[in-house]
Amino acid sequence: MSGAEEYWGFIKDPLYGYIRLTDVERKVIDTLAVQRLRRIRQLAGAEFVYPAANHTRFEHVLGTMYLAGVVCESLPVHLTGEEKQKVRLAALLHDVGHAPFSHLFEPLLLKYMGRNHEDVSRWIIAESTLTGVINRLGFDAEELSGLAVGKPSKSDRPFLGQIISSSFDVDKMDFVVRDSYHTGAGYGSVDVFRLIYTMDVLDGNLAVDATALSALESLILARLESFKAIYFHRASRAVQMMLLRALEAARTDLTILEAKTADEYMEWDDYTVWSKLYANARSREIVREIAARKLLKCAYERTFYAKDELASSVFTNENVRLKLEEEIASKAKVPVSDVGIDVPTLPSVPYHYAMNIGPIDIPIFFKTRSGEKVPEKITKLSKVLDDLRVFMNIVRVYTKEEYRKQVGDAAADVLGESPLSNVLSY
Amino acid sequence: MSGAEEYWGFIKDPLYGYIRLTDVERKVIDTLAVQRLRRIRQLAGAEFVYPAANHTRFEHVLGTMYLAGVVCESLPVHLTGEEKQKVRLAALLHDVGHAPFSHLFEPLLLKYMGRNHEDVSRWIIAESTLTGVINRLGFDAEELSGLAVGKPSKSDRPFLGQIISSSFDVDKMDFVVRDSYHTGAGYGSVDVFRLIYTMDVLDGNLAVDATALSALESLILARLESFKAIYFHRASRAVQMMLLRALEAARTDLTILEAKTADEYMEWDDYTVWSKLYANARSREIVREIAARKLLKCAYERTFYAKDELASSVFTNENVRLKLEEEIASKAKVPVSDVGIDVPTLPSVPYHYAMNIGPIDIPIFFKTRSGEKVPEKITKLSKVLDDLRVFMNIVRVYTKEEYRKQVGDAAADVLGESPLSNVLSY
């Protein structure tokens, strides 16, 4: 562990100011696995709505590492220097597995590689050129690969993993405030430090003091607003749909999906995939439309809330969805290839996984007058969060600008009348 | 109206940058009535929790005037230059009636003068030395006095008043973001400009485009969090209770309550009242305790939500409250003067009025596919806001630090067991 406790220097972050790095951290940061994240944008598609949203996974993992360190320093239980360093490294590495365009690529990873980005993070940490670097620095790459996805080794205490991956982990805290900063969307003014400073460990598990309830509500509401205003924005989703189509079309030329080794996988990033799609005859047309911002238009939209997921799951069945697309296209008298149903609550959809973790799971404790710490369900304490235990289902039908009217009418016919039909935002 | 359309110069505001003033506005600002607001703090008591919360009504009315002007410029209906100037002036003057320590003094105004601060605003605008200034500038002081509290004259269109006083007026927008800025509490990152830019007028009334729903939800949630974290904070309420007691004790020496003229009323501000309380034998002791931050402590707290106000209205009866205080004091074996029940939802309580305006009232419209604007209940569109149609009831029992334990136990006995008993925040 040489260098784990020696400070090497600082990196400046626009959110947290100076982030202090140990020598170990610097050496891990200066590897291709981490540096590659400089070329993977955090929110592929959102930049078409928020022009400043060009931030990358690289900044995000640095911020996540920083917050993980703040939690380690602040918790009222003892952590050894080695434990702290492991948690910070795991936070730094938690996203190394992301494919180009982050979550956008996720359905392809699942479909053609049978892995999600967390599986790939483990793969890269444990079986790439990064692995040797970690081991030579005196850490166990295998162990870190688990901790990075929230699964500490048996010998570790559970809360160490929960810092990185749980219902209110440092990953979510960082992305909510960072996405808000770079988009300017303004929903992310969350007091993450209040949350962190009131965390404690109960029976080995991370828990939040009920006195920070307002901060917790804010975090969860900010995340919800972010979904609506950023991740699921109509134009942002249009770009994502188009890019996914381009990726499917050019799939056989994207050798990332046949990568035999983690190092081969890491050859691919936003730059190389985009250039490939741009040059490839099968994807070229659609990518050029994105490049000139000729986006698919939302002709129909419907939002509804449900206590369980069933409400939208009817669309998760690809056959059902295709059937409906055909019906709408036929009624609208447009080619079926120009009609696309988008259901951002589908499991295959970016960020969906983040929605799965209901606020209900967050462990809260309060202190009795005698000073005892008693766990409590958050939904008993928070009216707002109790009410939010629902799934937001959005169903949209996209088409070309010139078909907007007839596809909108046909969709209303097939899927029911929709209350909203126009937006001002870009 | 000489000077109404001539720009005089700028004032710098930390939230909105440069606020451009007309010559008329400058002349109205440079009167005692408006300048006095420099010595009336926006959030009396909150500075004991958030040391930087020293902002005044003066900044707030400038900000409110600015936002009113932005609405006027942005609405898609025609406003004459004179109408715009009237709305800006009314916004500037809407708070001139505030008594020292803003809302804190409100119960005394009601009890001894039979007026609230809005009544006093009208009085000052229509019957003080300010009146002549306004009239000489070519405006009708009587008319402005109505507009300033949201009641435009018959000849004016209703939405002009709603800009200044309604369920989503520029007053609330300004105070939510301003209180957040100066406290650093971080709940006020509301996209007020999105709200403003999507406003329209339907049948003469102000309405918000449903596409700004997220911004509207944020405003209402930020206001709710502000109540919990700032206005109703335990220590902040302790200071308010103590100041109220001091004011009651020294009441007969505060000639503000016997002011015969609006000009006499305006002789009083935070500075003069504080100095009087500090010097007065009847209030001196309690004020010195505030001055050295020896605050009453919260021995018991209970929060509950109810669909109507009844839940806490049992406490609004002063006799009932006194009875309960006696019972707790007796059980706890402490002097009854050292037990105080605080119910921030009581009508007499600061900011309560702002809670009365349920989100349910906000007029929303959406555009049909044919372009028609259709009004809709906000609660049909917003799951979150529908759920928030409740009243937050907080009941607290305060006492001296040394009696905390026994009063807490006695209160739990009398009022039921309370889930939370301690806070970390200052």
Next chain:
Amino acid sequence: MSGAEEYWGFIKDPLYGYIRLTDVERKVIDTLAVQRLRRIRQLAGAEFVYPAANHTRFEHVLGTMYLAGVVCESLPVHLTGEEKQKVRLAALLHDVGHAPFSHLFEPLLLKYMGRNHEDVSRWIIAESTLTGVINRLGFDAEELSGLAVGKPSKSDRPFLGQIISSSFDVDKMDFVVRDSYHTGAGYGSVDVFRLIYTMDVLDGNLAVDATALSALESLILARLESFKAIYFHRASRAVQMMLLRALEAARTDLTILEAKTADEYMEWDDYTVWSKLYANARSREIVREIAARKLLKCAYERTFYAKDELASSVFTNENVRLKLEEEIASKAKVPVSDVGIDVPTLPSVPYHYAMNIGPIDIPIFFKTRSGEKVPEKITKLSKVLDDLRVFMNIVRVYTKEEYRKQVGDAAADVLGESPLSNVLSY
């Protein structure tokens, strides 16, 4: 020292987020001596230019304490827990001696009490009710009273005092960024943490690594711009001149100047002095003009730079100044009491003391290729700072609005033609 190492809780600051307090600190904060600073504004007069500039000495001393703590943690030399606590306490207490309206009152303190605010800080720390609190907490009040003004006891190392009072101390860092935040003036975006993180101790003295030169230049330039845009702003100076005149007029009723004990002195703050001036027959008229913002106007202004102070020192002689005022009044045919010469570089002027500390004094070091730390004159390294080794001399003549023209002409006649004669800002 019971409680010095136990954390008690947090205070939220809008600049630094959560400031962690020890139990000792909380007990010292909750005294009248520190709490009184809540009623002493940081920048008396500036709020007439920047309406949001209502921040107080209380926030400033908390911020100063926080930064002092960051320096202590960051310096690469060992400090004991006790040393750190002493430095933080001294920073917290460094401004307790301020008179009402901060620097504005300074000339009166000097003239009638023969002390400056630092002398009074020492007096209060060592000889008031605060003294006992400090001593009972296990600290030596006498020793802290020296450290608070940058004079550590013999047993202490010199750099401990320099953290609090030197040419780049935490006091200046805090006020530059805080004044910028609350005014919105925007000159204070200084990277104070870069400065702090590169500090070291050379031969017992605090020094800054030359790699932070840019941050240091920014701090000094921001301070310079702040003087021009905030502290020496024409309207701000007008208010200060008027308040000073009111104070002189009502002086015999302000018993603060005859305070026999430090506790008597502390009875006075902005609130009590303002109320006294407002009620006093001799000061009432001028204070009412301030209250309605009828300010003196600047009829003449001249700025020049000089390598030494001599350039403006001609005006420091009160007799010379009076003579010139008479000459101008006579030429302009206005009463001499309506002509006032203001020279913000005069020693008696607020903030002047801060100008005295030239950037030349700042100890800088750089590392040679062999790793040795070598001290160097900052002016050898920084072209900008070398050039700024000058004194900015501003001479202004104020009068009533109606005499502006003739007084301006007369002043130009007597003092030479001035290049600038008008401003847009409020």
Next chain:
Amino acid sequence: MSGAEEYWGFIKDPLYGYIRLTDVERKVIDTLAVQRLRRIRQLAGAEFVYPAANHTRFEHVLGTMYLAGVVCESLPVHLTGEEKQKVRLAALLHDVGHAPFSHLFEPLLLKYMGRNHEDVSRWIIAESTLTGVINRLGFDAEELSGLAVGKPSKSDRPFLGQIISSSFDVDKMDFVVRDSYHTGAGYGSVDVFRLIYTMDVLDGNLAVDATALSALESLILARLESFKAIYFHRASRAVQMMLLRALEAARTDLTILEAKTADEYMEWDDYTVWSKLYANARSREIVREIAARKLLKCAYERTFYAKDELASSVFTNENVRLKLEEEIASKAKVPVSDVGIDVPTLPSVPYHYAMNIGPIDIPIFFKTRSGEKVPEKITKLSKVLDDLRVFMNIVRVYTKEEYRKQVGDAAADVLGESPLSNVLSY
């Protein structure tokens, strides 16, 4: 000009909030020429020092257009709706000619195409697929191509061009504050709106009121600090040097340099160039080193200031520089290919052009007491700016990490002893 005065909607910018777009603007923005700027980063290389510095030319041109519009609205001279729209469009288009990696590519453009990026902007506006779009919207593409680089047509007034390109144009204002925001460097807190609101037109030329002198000084100083802390940072320059070497090596495969048409030129952006360099055998090695952040290290650095450029121009001669590199390499006993002299003041260096515009050129005016506007040299009014009329010359020698010591010694021998030899920043 259909659509020039109709508002279409908003784009959200993190610096200025909502930017309102006309229908014309939206149509020009949604072309490949403007959208391509999404894939050209503003500060190539700086992200290796400031991880969040991922902003693109696209955001910058939107911000520049916005500020241009604010100037047009604010100037006290009349502009027609058409003039305003032309200025905003020209500002939007001023950077369309940038090559991949912005300024970094500039020397290659000059060397192999004989054009700079402004020439290419004109080319694209006047002779690409964009040209038709502009003309069809009722504007004269040829005329706009001149205005976009600050050269209005004869029929236009000179100040229209100066808004976009002059010594204090909206381009510089935007990049200084935007670079500060995205890096977090904190040198860019410039009050650009104060500058803009005090602008006027004197004899057809743009001029700034002397009352905004402080804001002007801040802008120029912030730009200077930005150069030191961001653009000329050692690590940032190392990346730029390495990328330039890769570009030179792979030059013959980058057909951008042989582009026959403006549309061919626009096929290239950061993504496609990076992918090409990554795949190309001649550049692959050096690009992989960048990708893993194995950067060249600065072994020697010297900074000096001179009144004219001569001081560093000795190095501008490529032969001299090569000679010195050989001499150092020979003394240090390392391959000459591992020694590189970098002189960021060389004309061929990115951003140099921006340094050329001395503050001396900025037209300032002040108002005499009689109200006349009189032009004045800024250096007569500003001591700071007068002193800054120098050229900052930095000479650095870079080499591989392992040769740092011997190359540093050899360079000191050849070029003189250097005062600074180490940095903390990343």
